[in-house]
Amino acid sequence: MLRFQGGDARAFEVLVRRHRTPVFSFLVRLTGDRARAEDLCQETFLRVVRSADGWEPRSRFQTWLYAIARNQAVDDARRRALRRAEPLDGSPGSELPSDDPAPDRSAEAALLRPVLEAALASLPDEQREVFLLREYAGLRFHEIADVTSTPENTVKSRMRYALEALRERLLAAGVGPGADAPPRSAIP
C-alpha cells in the first residue's frame, strides 16, 4: 500500500490479487447476494484507490479495507431499505453461490460447504458480520470493534452467540465433531 501511495500502480495490482477474493467472500456471505457482493467489492477497491492518501501505515491495511467494505454493505442495505427493496437482513440462504466452482479442497469440505453456508446464513446480521470478520478476514476482536463501532465486549458476546448457534445448527444437520461428512440427507 505504501508503494501504491508513492505512485506504483503495480503495487495496487498486488493488493487486488491478494485481497479481492477474501473481501468478496466476506461480502457474499454478509449480503447473501452474489451480484450485490460483486458491485460492493468493486466499489470497495475503487474507494481504496480514491482514498489511498488517507491510509496511514500505522493502521493495519486489512482493518481499513474491511471497514470500507462493511460500510459499503451497510450503506447499500440502507439504500435498498429506503427503496423498499430487500434489506440486508433478508434471507440470503437461497442466493448463496452454491454453484461456484469449488476450489481445490477435500471432498468432505465440498460436501460440508452447503451445510455451513446455510448455517452461516441463518445467523443474525450482527453475529454473522463479527463471525466473518474474525474467522475468515482474520481481524482481531479489537479491530472488529473499530470496524463496526461496537464495544469489544459486545463483539466477543456476538462471537460467542454465533459460535453456539453455528454449532447447534450443524449438529441439527448431522454435522458434528468427529463427523467427516454430513449425512446425505443434509445435502440439498
Added chain:
Amino acid sequence: MTHEAVRDKLLDLAYGELSRREARPVEEHAAACDACRAELERIRETRKLVSALPPVEAPERGENVLLAAARERARLREPRWRVPRWLLGASVAAASLVVVAAVSYRIIAMRPGPLGKSEHDALLGEARPGQEAARAQPQAPAVAASPAKPDEPKGRAAAAPTPPAPRLAPEERVKAHERGAAEGATERELAEPFRDDRGEAPRSPPSRAGGGMGTGAGIPRGDTGPRPLPRTGGGEGQGQGIRQPFAEPPPAAAASAPPAAVRSETFAKRLAPEAPAAKATAREEAADAAVAEVPRAQAPPERDASRVRAAPAAPVAKGAPSRAAAKAPSPALDSEQFGYAGRLADRGEAQADDPVARWQALRASGKLTAEVRTFSGCPPDGPYDPHHFRESFRKLERDLQGRLVRYEMRGTIEGGPFEAEGFYDAAGVLRVERWTDGGKVSERRHPAAGPSRTRFPARASGATIDAPGVCDN
C-alpha cells in the same frame, strides 16, 4: 484468576489473541475446571468445522477497471513526486557542502603557524620585563572575570609582581599560556609554550586550555560564550595537567571549590525553587573572595600571580565580571545536561499534559526502567495474505511506579523499515504517536480519551512486553 475472568478469556485463547504469559493461567484453569475445559473444547471444535468453508472466488470481471483506475491515480501523482525528490537531493548536497566547509575551516584554524622571533624569545623567557609587564596589565580584567581564575593555585608565582625576571620560570610560561587564553590569543600562540616544555611529562593539548579547539585563530576568548570550558571544569584540567610537574603547592580547595560552587549553583537553580537565594549568596561570596584577595596581594606566599596582575582592576571587577563569570556556565549546562526537559523544569512548566516532556524529564533524571524484546520472525504467509506489518523490536519504558511512559516498536511495513514510539500520560492513555516509515516522519496527538485507532495499545494496561510480535496480513 477467577472462574469468570477465565471464561471471558476463553474466546481470546481459542483465537490466539493472548500472549504466552496471559494464556498460561487460562490454560491452567481450563485444565482443572470442567466447565471451562468443555467450553474451550466446543469453541475449538466449532472452529474446526467452519474452517472447511472455502473462500468464494471473486470474478475476474471488473479487475481491469480497478487497475486502470489505479494507473490513472499513479499517473496523476507522478509530477508531484519529482520536485520534492529533486529538492531533497539538492538540500542534502548543500548541507554536505556546508558541513565539509565548516570542518575544513576548523582543521585549518587548528594548525600551528610559524613561530615569530619575539614570541619565541618570550616563550623561552628572554622577553624584556617591560614587555612582559605591558602584556600583563591589560589582561587583568579578563582574568579576573574568568571563571577559570579560581582554578589557579594560590601561593605560586610569588615573584610575579616583581618586574624584572631574566627568564620566565616554567610556571610563568604556563601563565603566559593562560594569559593568552584570557586575552584572546590565537591557537598558534597558545600552542607554542607546550612545544618548549619538552621535559614536562603531560603536555596538555591546546584544546584543554580553555576550549581552544572550538576557537578560530584570532578569535577572542571571551568567557561568556557557550564553550564547554567553564562548565566542565576544563580550567581545572588545564591547571592540574600542567602544574603538577612543577611540584607546585596542590590546588586543593582553592582550586576546586569555585567551580563546584558554580555547578551547585546551576543545579540548585533547576532543582530547588528556593535555590536562587543561595545561588546569589554563593556568587556574592565568590565575588567577595576575588576582591578580598586584592589586599592580600602583598603577601607573596598566598598570592596567585594572575590575581596579582588583576589587582588594579579588581574593584571594578567586583560586581559584574565575577557574576558574569559565575553565570557563564549556566546556559551550557541547561542545554547539554538537562536538555529540553531541563529547560522546561527551569521555567517551572508542568509536564503533566505533555507525555513527551514527561518522558524526557524522567529520562533526564534517570527514573525510567526499560524492557526490551525482539521478535525473530513471523509464521509463513497465507495463500492470499503475505504479512503486511512485522514487528521485530519492542521496548517499554516505565517510571519508578511501574507506569508505562513510552512504547517503542520497530519492524517493517510492506518490506520497508519503520520506527514508532507512543507516549502515555500519567493516566495511562496513549496521547502521542510518532512514526518514521516510508521516508516520512509523522506525529499524531490524541485527546485525553485516547485514540480510536492505533497500532499501539490505546491504554497502558494493554501493553505488555510478553505479547507476541505483530505479524499482520
